[in-house]
Amino acid sequence: MAKGITSRATDYSKWYGDVIAQAELADYSPVKGCMVIRPNGYAIWEAMQRELDARIKATGHENAYFPIFIPESFLTKEKEHVEGFAPECAVVTHGGGKELEEKLYVRPTSETIMYAMFSQWIQSWRDLPLLINQWANVVRWEMRTRLFLRTLEFLWQEGHTAHETFEEAEAEARKMLGVYQEFAETVMAIPVIPGKKTDSEKFRGALHTYCIEAMMQDHRALQAGTSHHLGQNFSKPFDVKFQARDATLQHVWQTSWGVSTRLIGAVIMVHSDDHGLVLPPKLAPQQVVAVPIWQSEDDKAKVTAVVKKIEDGLAGRVRFKADLREQYKPGWKFFHWEARGVPLRLEIGPRDVAAGQVVMVRRDTGQKTTLTVESFLEKCESLLAEIQQGLFDKALAFRKKHTHVMDSWQDFTKLMEGEEGFVYAGWCGKVTCEEKLKNETKATIRCIPDDSHPEPGKCLVCNEPSRRRVIYARAY
RNA sequence: CGGGGCGUAGCUCAGCUUGGUAGAGCGCGUGGUUUGGGACCACGAGGCCGCAGGUUCGAAUCCUGUCGCCCCGACCA
Numbered sequence: 001m002a003k004g005i006t007s008r009a010t011d012y013s014k015w016y017g018d019v020i021a022q023a024e025l026a027d028y029s030p031v032k033g034c035m036v037i038r039p040n041g042y043a044i045w046e047a048m049q050r051e052l053d054a055r056i057k058a059t060g061h062e063n064a065y066f067p068i069f070i071p072e073s074f075l076t077k078e079k080e081h082v083e084g085f086a087p088e089c090a091v092v093t094h095g096g097g098k099e100l101e102e103k104l105y106v107r108p109t110s111e112t113i114m115y116a117m118f119s120q121w122i123q124s125w126r127d128l129p130l131l132i133n134q135w136a137n138v139v140r141w142e143m144r145t146r147l148f149l150r151t152l153e154f155l156w157q158e159g160h161t162a163h164e165t166f167e168e169a170e171a172e173a174r175k176m177l178g179v180y181q182e183f184a185e186t187v188m189a190i191p192v193i194p195g196k197k198t199d200s201e202k203f204r205g206a207l208h209t210y211c212i213e214a215m216m217q218d219h220r221a222l223q224a225g226t227s228h229h230l231g232q233n234f235s236k237p238f239d240v241k242f243q244a245r246d247a248t249l250q251h252v253w254q255t256s257w258g259v260s261t262r263l264i265g266a267v268i269m270v271h272s273d274d275h276g277l278v279l280p281p282k283l284a285p286q287q288v289v290a291v292p293i294w295q296s297e298d299d300k301a302k303v304t305a306v307v308k309k310i311e312d313g314l315a316g317r318v319r320f321k322a323d324l325r326e327q328y329k330p331g332w333k334f335f336h337w338e339a340r341g342v343p344l345r346l347e348i349g350p351r352d353v354a355a356g357q358v359v360m361v362r363r364d365t366g367q368k369t370t371l372t373v374e375s376f377l378e379k380c381e382s383l384l385a386e387i388q389q390g391l392f393d394k395a396l397a398f399r400k401k402h403t404h405v406m407d408s409w410q411d412f413t414k415l416m417e418g419e420e421g422f423v424y425a426g427w428c429g430k431v432t433c434e435e436k437l438k439n440e441t442k443a444t445i446r447c448i449p450d451d452s453h454p455e456p457g458k459c460l461v462c463n464e465p466s467r468r469r470v471i472y473a474r475a476y
Numbered sequence: 477c478g479g480g481g482c483g484u485a486g487c488u489c490a491g492c493u494u495g496g497u498a499g500a501g502c503g504c505g506u507g508g509u510u511u512g513g514g515a516c517c518a519c520g521a522g523g524c525c526g527c528a529g530g531u532u533c534g535a536a537u538c539c540u541g542u543c544g545c546c547c548c549g550a551c552c553a
Contacts, residue, residue: 003514013547028545088552142552143477150552223553262553293512331513349512359512476553
């Protein structure tokens with residue numbers, strides 16, 4: 001068994017930390033609550049950025065960069081927003097050895113500083129829509145942190161747009177949620193449920209919030225992305241106005257949306273196993289690793305020649321690495337690359353060279369296949385695609401298996417005290433029911449799912465009439 | 477901020493009860509033999525025992541304080 005990795009069944013939380021440590025994705029930092037993203041982890045983030053950035057640009061958005069410091073007066077302009085964020089902000093009081101006249105908040109998100117600029121940039125309806133995205137770090141002073149899932153500082157992408165009408169902003173918020181869903185499912189191989197947050201779970205300052213929710217292997221929910229329709233809640237205090245087609249002066253309708261390095265945590269918790277990290281090929285820094293095996297110098301020359309041939313054959317198509325280090329034995333390398341989640345491993349020894357073959361091992365299934373070098377070179381990309389799809393299918397089947405349709409409070413509490421899972425059940429719409437639910441079961445309404453057809457029933461908590469089922473679960 | 481645990485070599489930990497000046501395994505360096513699922517031998521480097529006081533002839537060990545970290549809860553992407 002894998003050294004240094006606690007099994008999921010023994011201690012899920014310890015397993016999560018062990019996988020990160022063994023794969024060298026991140027380290028705890030000297031600063032409490034912060035993390036260091038190591039090269040292996042950062043390479044995953046870069047792959048995500050590459051894929052998502054292309055999608056953001058393809059939908060007409062442009063990248064820009066705004067300051068990390070926000071004047072205190074900006075943050076306090078939107079009442080609900082400041083109530084939501086002020087308690088968890090880091091504040092700079094001194095600079096250049098002097099106390100500042102106005103405190104500077106380290107951005108917890110950039111709505112305020114961006115919209116102060118938007119108000120200067122927008123004059124006419126011809127300036128709309130304004131479609132901006134930024135890749136940045138943000139800081140939120142969380143009480144309890146976990147690597148990738150919740151740290152004081154994290155990396156993310158935040159899109160901010162301004163539109164002429166409610167309908168346009170609504171369409172934008174919806175569109176970007178769709179982009180997130182497609183990204184999560186095709187790149188990260190994580191099936192997600194798109195839906196809408198209840199008022200108590202929405203972003204402070206938004207009209208309403210859309211989200212995608214994913215199920216982890218401990219059956220808990222993780223919010224994988226959010227998209228907010230901000231209405232005119234920010235354009236009014238920040239005076240973001242434009243002269244409309246009918247010559248009247250109006251406030252813009254806005255959206256904001258983001259995903260963060262938290263998604264790396266999701267990838268780990270959805271796909272990995274007791275041997276360590278399992279990465280979807282599209283995110284893997286190395287998609288194929290070759291481990292050569294030899295005894296004699298003569299073997300060594302022949303084996304390395306085949307490795308070179310494969311390297312050349314894959315160049316420009318597949319991210320390939322040959323592990324030619326001589327201080328480690330093949331067995332050690334097998335475990336090493338397994339813990340790092342490399343999708344495909346090739347074992348190439350004298351026997352294989354003689355037969356013109358390689359031994360190929362899939363990280364996701366452990367399946368070993370012997371095939372000719374030519375055939376491997378030909379099939380490599382389709383195999384990676386197959387693994388990508390296989391991971392998604394597996395995660396989807398897992399989610400379905402642990403998703404239940406329920407009507408009884410007793411059944412629900414029993415499930416939450418045991419194996420947990422996603423539950424489709426009715427909700428009357430009252431906040432008091434959400435609070436009672438949270439206090440008694442630690443579960444929350446994750447979202448009002450898009451796929452939930454109106455279905456008259458009764459509220460899981462109070463038994464009063466409900467018009468549709470929502471998703472209940474415990475969440476990260 | 478509550479509850480629980482832990483700070484001794486890069487990592488995992490032993491030593492502490494009953495004070496006598498620091499150990500193991502892994503890892504690391506050098507040389508050699510090895511190489512199809514975590515190789516072996518030899519030699520070697522590496523620690524003011526989290527920090528600060530106190531008790532004592534003498535403290536990793538006893539006492540007081542303090543700081544930090546991890547896990548579980550309340551808040552959150």
